[in-house]
Amino acid sequence: MVARVQIPQQAKRGEVIEVRIVIQHSMETGFRHDDVGRLIKRNVINVLSCRYNGAEVFRADLSSGIAANPYLQFYTVADSSGEFEFSWVDDEGARGSERRSIAVSG
């Protein structure tokens, strides 16, 4: 699963930073049929979490109500230099993750 993550590379301590992530995933609803009329099994990313230096700062429980190629934008406080780790899992158990580092000054 391909994902694009955008966070600032540098931030001042205490600054509220914007985090954006978009994951390439069909978010199959389970309500569509294929060419021969069989139901296509539901397969959505059901959970996505964002950890900042090991501590979870954001988690989203998603469903088929979220558009294909799910996009999320949220915020967090930059309190120390380190690493953001994004991880997600879909109904078929496929996992994905992304890492980004941030340098916090001041």
Add this chain to the structure above:
Amino acid sequence: MKRRAFLAGIAGALAVPALPGSACAQVNPLDPNIRAVTKGAPVRPGKVRLELPQLADNGNSVPMKVSVESPMTEADHVRSIHLFSERNPVPRMASFHLGPRAGRAEVSSRVRLAGSQRVTAVAELSDGSFWSDSAHVQVTLSACMDES
């Protein structure tokens, strides 16, 4: 006189459907989907702001932004935000779990909508109270209905 009475009757008939619409702005606490989150606690309107376009051409991807008025401190922050759909086959669209480290209680995403409907956001604060906002979206092309 006959024509005047007729016009008055028409005006009355047109005015009536507007009433249930405004009444819907209130969250129904008996809604089983909302109850599953609130466990029966009262849900008050306010604090939450749910932004959705009034008109969406394509229900497969509708931009959504939800924000909550909160200082986001250890003592007073937003614990979670839940999104509910009135007409989707899966009414509970998403739940976002935040904390004091979020800094700002705001989440944006893109949602699927199976037809014109009212979408409701319910936020749970650290003091255990629930607040909500809802937005009505007119959807021209529904998600989940087409086979494309």
